[in-house]
Structure formats: C-alpha cells, structure tokens
Amino acid sequence: MLVSQNVRPEDLAMVLEDTTWAACRYQRGQSIYEEAESADYVYQVIEGAVRSCKTLADGRRQVGAFHLVGDIFGLESGQVYRFRTQAVDDTVIRRATRQGLEGDALAINRMLRLTTANLQQAEKHLLLLGRKNSGERVAAFLLEMDSRMTEARSIALPMTRADIADYLGLAIETVSRVLSTLHKEGVISVLGSDHRRIVIRDKGRLSELSAD
Amino acid sequence: MLVSQNVRPEDLAMVLEDTTWAACRYQRGQSIYEEAESADYVYQVIEGAVRSCKTLADGRRQVGAFHLVGDIFGLESGQVYRFRTQAVDDTVIRRATRQGLEGDALAINRMLRLTTANLQQAEKHLLLLGRKNSGERVAAFLLEMDSRMTEARSIALPMTRADIADYLGLAIETVSRVLSTLHKEGVISVLGSDHRRIVIRDKGRLSELSAD
DNA sequence: CGGGCTCTTGAACTAGCTCAACCGGAGTGG
DNA sequence: CCACTCCGGTTGAGCTAGTTCAAGAGCCCG
Numbered sequence: 001m002l003v004s005q006n007v008r009p010e011d012l013a014m015v016l017e018d019t020t021w022a023a024c025r026y027q028r029g030q031s032i033y034e035e036a037e038s039a040d041y042v043y044q045v046i047e048g049a050v051r052s053c054k055t056l057a058d059g060r061r062q063v064g065a066f067h068l069v070g071d072i073f074g075l076e077s078g079q080v081y082r083f084r085t086q087a088v089d090d091t092v093i094r095r096a097t098r099q100g101l102e103g104d105a106l107a108i109n110r111m112l113r114l115t116t117a118n119l120q121q122a123e124k125h126l127l128l129l130g131r132k133n134s135g136e137r138v139a140a141f142l143l144e145m146d147s148r149m150t151e152a153r154s155i156a157l158p159m160t161r162a163d164i165a166d167y168l169g170l171a172i173e174t175v176s177r178v179l180s181t182l183h184k185e186g187v188i189s190v191l192g193s194d195h196r197r198i199v200i201r202d203k204g205r206l207s208e209l210s211a212d
Numbered sequence: 213m214l215v216s217q218n219v220r221p222e223d224l225a226m227v228l229e230d231t232t233w234a235a236c237r238y239q240r241g242q243s244i245y246e247e248a249e250s251a252d253y254v255y256q257v258i259e260g261a262v263r264s265c266k267t268l269a270d271g272r273r274q275v276g277a278f279h280l281v282g283d284i285f286g287l288e289s290g291q292v293y294r295f296r297t298q299a300v301d302d303t304v305i306r307r308a309t310r311q312g313l314e315g316d317a318l319a320i321n322r323m324l325r326l327t328t329a330n331l332q333q334a335e336k337h338l339l340l341l342g343r344k345n346s347g348e349r350v351a352a353f354l355l356e357m358d359s360r361m362t363e364a365r366s367i368a369l370p371m372t373r374a375d376i377a378d379y380l381g382l383a384i385e386t387v388s389r390v391l392s393t394l395h396k397e398g399v400i401s402v403l404g405s406d407h408r409r410i411v412i413r414d415k416g417r418l419s420e421l422s423a424d
Numbered sequence: 425c426g427g428g429c430t431c432t433t434g435a436a437c438t439a440g441c442t443c444a445a446c447c448g449g450a451g452t453g454g
Numbered sequence: 455c456c457a458c459t460c461c462g463g464t465t466g467a468g469c470t471a472g473t474t475c476a477a478g479a480g481c482c483c484g
Contacts, residue, residue: 054339056423062339077328082335105317112324116289119327122334123294127266127274129341130381134472161431169342171473176432193481195431211268346440373463383441388464405449407463429482437474447464454457 021094026087032074035084039076041095045069048091049158052083053166063167065121066159068148075111089158129169132211137168138178139210142188146200157196182206233306238299244286247296251288253307257281260303261370264295265378275379277333278371280360287323301370341381344423349380350390351422354400358412369408394418 023046026032032043032050043050050067064083067073074081074095128137141164145155157164165172179195182188187205191197200206235258238244244255244262255262262279276295279285286293286307340349353376357367369376377384391407394400399417403409412418 054335056339056343058423060343062342064335064338077325082332105320108317108320108324112320112327113289115324115327115331119331119334120294122331122338123266123276125338126276126334126341127268129338130274130378131268131272160429166342172430173432173474174472177472180432211270372461384462385442385464386440389440392464425484427482427484430480432477432479434477435475437472439471439473440469441471442469443467445464445466447462449461451460452458454455 021096023092023094026091026093028087028089028091030087032085032087032093033081035082036080039074039079039081040098041074042072042098043074043093043095044072046092046094048093049088050085050091050093051088051159051163051167052085054083061166062169063163065118066163066167068158072114075114077111077115088163134168134170134174134178135181135209136211137170138164138175138182139206140212141168142182142198142200143203143206143210146203154191154197154199157198182209233308235304235306238303238305240299240301240303242299244297244299244305245293247294248292251286251291251293252310253286254284254310255286255305255307256284258304258306260305261300262297262303262305263300263371263375263379264297266295273378274381275375277330278375278379280370284326287326289323289327300375346380346382346386346390347393347421348423349382350376350387350394351418352424353380354394354410354412355415355418355422357410358415366403366409366411369410394421 026048033039033041035054045067047069049069050071050073051063052065052067052073053061053063055061065073066088073085076082076098128140132140142155145157149155159167161172161175165175168175179188179190179198183190187200187202187209189199189201191199238260245251245253247266257279259281261281262283262285263275264277264279264285265273265275267273277285278300285297288294288310340352344352354367357369361367371379373384373387377387380387391400391402391410395402399412399414399421401411401413403411
C-alpha cells in the first residue's frame with residue numbers, strides 16, 4: 001500500500017540519502033514493476049504519480065494506493081513485489097538498489113516507520129471500503145488528496161475517474177455523479193477541460209460529509 | 213491490522229522471547245486497549261481470540277483483523293494504539309512491555325517482518341472489501357480461517373456472525389444467507405447448536421468461489 | 425474531419441440492506 | 455420443574471444505493 005502520507009519529506013530523503021540513484025522516466029500507463037517480480041529496487045516519485053494495484057482473474061481491479069511526488073514505494077521485506085505498479089501519468093522516478101538499505105540498523109528503523117505509516121493508511125482505507133457510502137468515500141478521497149498535495153488552493157488530480165473508482169471501490173459513474181452533486185451544492189468547484197482540477201470551497205462541510 | 217497469519221510460530225515467539233511476560237485473562241467483549249491509548253505493551257494470544265476494530269461516529273464498525281492463538285498484536289511504532297481491541301471470546305493473553313523490544317536491532321528486524329506481514333494481509337483485504345461480492349467474501353473468509361486454525365477437519369469459529377459481517381463489510385443477514393447457501397450446495401457443513409463449527413466439504417469449490 | 429479518450433447524465437436493474445418475524449439454547453427466578 | 459427473557463442465528467419480503475447499460479458531449483491527435 002506504500003503510501004507515505006504521514007511521513008515528513010526529511011524522513012523520505014533520509015531513507016535513501018546515502019545510496020546512489022538512477023532516474024527513470026515512465027509514460028502514463030506504463031508498468032514500473034509487476035506483481036511477484038523480484039524486488040530489486042526501491043523507488044521515489046520525483047514528478048507525476050504512480051498507482052499500485054491488484055487485479056482479479058476477471059479484470060476487477062483494486063487500487064491499493066496512489067504515490068505522489070516525494071512518496072517512496074516498492075519497499076519490500078520479502079523477495080518479490082506484492083503489487084503491480086504503474087504510472088498514472090507521465091512520471092519521473094528515481095530508484096536505488098535494495099542492497100544499499102539492508103544491514104544498516106538506522107535504515108531498518110526508517111523502513112519500519114515507513115511500513116507502519118503505510119499500514120496505518122491501509123487500515124484507514126479498510127474502514128472506508130468496508131463501511132462508508134459513496135458520498136463519504138469521495139469526500140474522504142478529496143480531503144486525502146488535498147492534504148497530500150500542498151499546491152495552493154486547488155487540487156490537480158493526476159488520475160482518471162476510473163483510477164479513483166478503483167481506489168474507492170465504486171463504479172466510475174458513481175464517482176462522477178457524487179462529484180457533480182458536490183459541485184451543484186457548492187462544496188467544490190470542478191475546473192479544466194478534463195475536469196481534473198478541483199477547488200475545495202467548503203472544507204468543513206466536506207469533513208462532515210466524509211464521516212471520519 | 214496486526215494479523216500474523218503468514219508468520220511462523222518460531223518468529224512469533226522470537227520477537228518476544230527474551231522479555232518478561234505477564235499473563236492476562238479477558239472475558240468476551242472486554243476491551244484490551246482503546247484507540248489512541250498509550251501503547252505500552254505488546255500482546256500475544258494464548259487462548260481464545262481478539263478483534264481489532266475502528267468505529268465511525270454513528271456506530272458503523274469495521275473489524276480490521278482477528279488475532280487467533282499465537283498471533284501477536286499491539287505492535288506500534290508510534291506512541292499510541294491505532295485501534296480498539298477486544299476479546300471476541302473468553303481469552304487468555306500474555307503481554308510484554310514495549311521497552312524490552314526497542315533499541316535491539318534483531319528485534320526491530322522481526323518487528324519489520326511482522327509489520328510487513330500485517331500490511332500484506334491488509335492489502336489483500338482491501339481487494340476483498342473493494343471489489344468482491346458477498347459470496348466471494350464469505351468463501352475467502354472461510355479459507356482464511358481454515359488456513360489459520362490448524363485444528364483437524366473443522367473450523368471452530370470463535371466469533372459471532374456480527375463480527376464476521378463487520379470484518380467482511382456485509383450485513384449480518386447476508387453472511388447468514390451465504391453460509392446457508394454454501395451449506396445447501398454441499399460446499400460446507402454447519403454444526404453445533406450455535407452454528408459456529410464449520411466443516412469444509414469441497415475446498416476446491418470454495419477456492420473457486422473466493423475468486424482469488 | 426474522424427476516431428478514440430475521458431467524463432457526464434439518464435434510465436433500468438439488482439445485490440445487498442433493512443425491517444420484521446421466528447427459532448432454539450442458555451440463564452434466571454419463582 | 456416450568457415460565458420467561460435474552461441472545462445469536464436464520465429466513466422472508468420489500469426497498470434502495472449503487473451498478474450496468476446506453477447515449478451524448480468535449481477534447482486531443484493524426
């Protein structure tokens with residue numbers, strides 16, 4: 001699930017500071033690694049966004065997490081990755097070999113903190129998927145994105161409605177309808193020709209609606 | 213989420229082997245600790261079962277995980293517990309102070325492995341809650357319980373239908389109906405006056421139904 | 425200009441929920 | 455010992471939130 005939401009940038013950098021880096025560029029939709037692939041690298045998003053997801057045999061998909069600028073992902077303690085991971089948009093990523101991190105007690109401490117943060121986010125998401133209705137899910141999603149993208153006053157969503165739907169366990173039409181309703185009620189504004197830029201007009205109301 | 217499903221008993225014991233233990237007894241429904249309480253202890257289930265759960269303001273509940281005999285829970289890297297944790301049934305638990313575990317590189321390594329196992333289980337559960345239907349959820353639950361309780365040939369569920377429902381994100385009636393259907397179709401048998409003992413008659417079929 | 429995306433909106437459908445009744449076992453008290 | 459109640463589980467009937475199916479609009483790109 002590898003969300004680094006609650007980890008300070010300092011921490012993020014620290015985990016990997018002493019290792020050598022290689023920068024990579026991925027186009028939207030391109031896979032960074034596949035589920036069960038040998039977990040040789042750890043990654044950090046420099047630009048763009050990444051999703052990690054699991055898929056059932058018949059194609060149903062669950063997005064486990066989005067990794068935004070600064071987030072670290074691909075950290076495994078087993079031999080293989082537990083997810084498929086793909087670029088949500090054109091994305092720049094840097095990566096370090098995993099060996100650089102092992103054996104070092106300090107690094108392990110940081111890994112533990114990162115993993116715990118990911119676990120915490122996953123647990124929060126379990127509650128959302130198990131017990132919240134569509135309105136609450138979308139409201140919580142917008143607040144999450146707002147808190148993770150510091151960018152002034154508006155959220156530039158890097159992902160499609162389909163990505164959001166698969167993250168929230170909803171149909172894409174439902175996501176669209178809820179956003180329309182929030183817009184009509186004046187809680188948010190939806191801007192841009194692709195409807196991907198969102199301004200939160202009434203954060204208090206959105207918090208109420210998210211049922212946290 | 214602290215499920216220790218994929219961790220061998222050796223590992224479990226090792227995490228805490230060198231520390232002093234205190235045994236405790238809890239009656240069904242009794243809280244072991246509350247959400248946001250100071251995380252002073254780490255626990256292991258000796259007998260019975262434990263659930264950890266989050267609750268929304270209006271009472272909706274999500275059970276994040278069940279901890280069965282041998283499982284370790286309450287391992288936090290922050291200052292406070294992230295869950296309320298309660299005895300599912302009359303339960304015996306032992307606990308160690310948290311200090312005994314910190315500073316020791318070996319212990320931290322084990323904690324990292326445990327936390328990763330918990331994260332992995334949580335991720336699996338996200339897919340279940342986000343994308344599986346009621347039949348698939350119940351089938352997956354039965355298989356999970358089967359793999360975690362080695363007990364010969366039948367599963368003695370320690371939890372109520374309400375607990376199962378809140379774990380699977382379903383209504384209690386739905387859980388009951390799915391179990392009845394599985395029974396009628398000969399996939400399982402449901403035994404005992406309280407209907408808590410289950411025999412898996414056709415594991416292959418159950419695997420298919422679980423859609424993993 | 426045309427084809428392929430993504431997003432939105434409407435209308436019909438359905439999986440699962442809610443509400444309600446009922447059943448059986450365990451505990452309690454007369 | 456029986457009567458009563460409580461609690462967990464099952465079953466039925468109706469309802470509804472969210473899905474599915476279908477159509478259309480705007481945008482990008484060759």
